[in-house]
Amino acid sequence: MKVLTANRLSDGIAVWYADGGWAETVTRADIAHDKAAEDRLEAIGAAAAANNEVVDVN
Known part of the structure; x- marks a missing residue:
């Protein structure tokens, strides 16, 4: 399982991709359960x- 994390460019706060946007808590993050979902998150x-x-996308 993987999630998409980054730092918001405007203020440097760590964020996670969730529900079509960026959330400030990991508990809301979209979770990739397979390679196709990982590829989707990487493209996003x-x-x-x-x-x-964002910067420092991982």
């Missing part, structure tokens, strides 16, 4: 980084 993270929403 890459797009968010490219749009200068």
Whole structure:
């Protein structure tokens, strides 16, 4: 299982991808249970980084 985490560019706060946006608590994070879901989260993270929403996407 994996989740998508990053730091919000506006203030550096750690955030997790959840329900179509970024949450400040890991308990709300979307969980990838398989490779397809991991790939989806990675693509979301890459797009968010490219749009200068977040940095340090993992």
